Amino acid sequence: MVNASAQGVIEAARHAGVSLCAARHGLSGLHRGELLDLDAVPQRQWQQLSTLPGTCFGASREMLPPYNAAPETWHQLRDVLCGAGIGTVLLNGGNGSMTIALRLTEFGQRLGYPLRVIGIPKTIDNDLVATHFSPGYPSAAKYLAASVRELALDVSSLGPGRVMLLETMGRNAGWLAAGCAAAARHPGDAPHLLLLPEVPYRPERLLDALDTCLRRHGHAVLVVAEGVRDDNGLLLAEQPYTPGSPFQQLGGAAQRVASYLAQQRGLHVHVAVADCLQRAARHLVSALDLRLAQAAGRTALEWALQGQSGVMVGLRPARGKEDWEMAAVALADVADAERLLPASYIGADGFSVSPDFLDYLRPLLQGEDWPPFADGLPSYPSLQWPLLRWQ
């Protein structure tokens, strides 16, 4: 949905006659002064942006340290901003990006460089506070719930005793795993057991729950969040090697659980790991998600033109209407804050979600937006952005 928001930004900028560039690979590109000239891009090109998965300008995992920790970084950044004549920065991302956005708001105060900064939410993890949801999440949840519905039909047709596990992303938050619950239409439908990061993993309890499930339904579909932790707060699994990254890479929890269940019960256990598929699957997105990601981008630019700064675009359902509204949220309230699945959204057994969660989720999944297909496959355009010559 980064691309959809970018499309919204470009659209609003064209409409307002404002000059626009994009930092290649976000903060990393800004540092190096690698700016893409969006003014030079014809309309038919940027209008295809929202049909693309991924992040067409490139993503960054670099973090902007506080001024006192690395003043040279700040001066370097100011030189680029100043040199390219940039007065406003829009940042699209999760809580890491909002922390960068917050720090950028200090530019005027620290360096005498007046910079307007607006955050645009986007994270499939859905763990940003102060927004009803983060663009990206509804589409990932839709893909996962559709996949669970399909896996359930597959596994149930294989006869009794089959167990299927699907591992979801989401880091410390269970939103994506919980999202799979939308697959169920009737009591007893898959997914049967959710392993959420918010609920400590107790193998014996899981085994009991699985036994009950197999007795009742003959088969079981389990969803395992990558961030599941045991009673001591230890992750069930991490990837073996992740050098030089501020983030520990998760993954492997479902395989860990599957091996345990297979050994304890002598069962056929299958494991699917959606990994990046769940955020890249442009072929199966929520039309609502796409529309609001675009709207968030447009809003961010409009707010910047109105002189706002230091805020993130928060999405919330408009009262008494079928539509949505955008509310300015202080970046200070969002940066570094992590919204886990609230207790009221988790079922009493710890392996399910509450009806309240489903009421929250279902409206977010609405509508399809197929990409164009050619030769039997989604036909994603190959977009080229010229470098801005500002130096």
Added chain:
Amino acid sequence: MVNASAQGVIEAARHAGVSLCAARHGLSGLHRGELLDLDAVPQRQWQQLSTLPGTCFGASREMLPPYNAAPETWHQLRDVLCGAGIGTVLLNGGNGSMTIALRLTEFGQRLGYPLRVIGIPKTIDNDLVATHFSPGYPSAAKYLAASVRELALDVSSLGPGRVMLLETMGRNAGWLAAGCAAAARHPGDAPHLLLLPEVPYRPERLLDALDTCLRRHGHAVLVVAEGVRDDNGLLLAEQPYTPGSPFQQLGGAAQRVASYLAQQRGLHVHVAVADCLQRAARHLVSALDLRLAQAAGRTALEWALQGQSGVMVGLRPARGKEDWEMAAVALADVADAERLLPASYIGADGFSVSPDFLDYLRPLLQGEDWPPFADGLPSYPSLQWPLLRWQ
């Protein structure tokens, strides 16, 4: 595609006014005399069959042993066939199912029970001989190739040094892994390296190829077939525990390769495991696959009515036309035979496919056939089949 073929069979039976039942869970259900009364099902119900993933009558992994190994099994089966008045059996599946079909053709000779038997090909592994392709394969390949195209856009946007692995099914055959190659439109596009079961896995060679790829493209997308073996013919990975099954369950090869690459090169490596998703993803099928699966079912029934037996419906492109034709293939030629990816379909480097393979594959992926959606998710009907009272 089992459901699509079943729909074709039902359609042809209705058309011919022939009575039809289905064995619940295939051979296992036939043994137990669990037969479903398809004559009692209204048209609006069976016409929805092809919109369903999985196998709506249930699958079986049971094998029919040779007569001399288990005569009582054969007598039991004859009692059910005789009791229910069944003169024709249509079997839908891969080489295991065709072996069962072949053995069933001996019924007349062994037990004095005249039985007509027709095989209908269906396996995402595409490893049946004597048919241009097996229904199920094109759709699974389409899903995988679309996924690779999406993963590639995701991983390339993350910046240099990223490696993404996708594990595919296919047992000993590399058709599914090779199918991912359709994702590439231009030289250098993902997938960059395919690890096929037909090519022995040599870690050092892979490392060299990966280095070259990262130098050239900055990132790499690898496809790892679950059935990859080393120089000694040993599988890279199997699932730890698979009791009581004639089939060793594979899976885990990609994670094995990923750990090796991460350790050797200190890279960020992501692993997605499509597992059953690749055969259950009804939301993204090949329309050609669906149409020919239905046609294979219709043909099987028509052939049976013409008195044919002991054959499988082989699919082949009609010469000089845009269409397909069905050719009867002796079950004896198909049963237990396994069609691996031929050498002419494998690229000279061992990590790619040849242009000939892409010429083979691309026509198979054509056309989309979306299932109905409701409330943001694919709306798969819940079909009920009444039990046949024959005892």
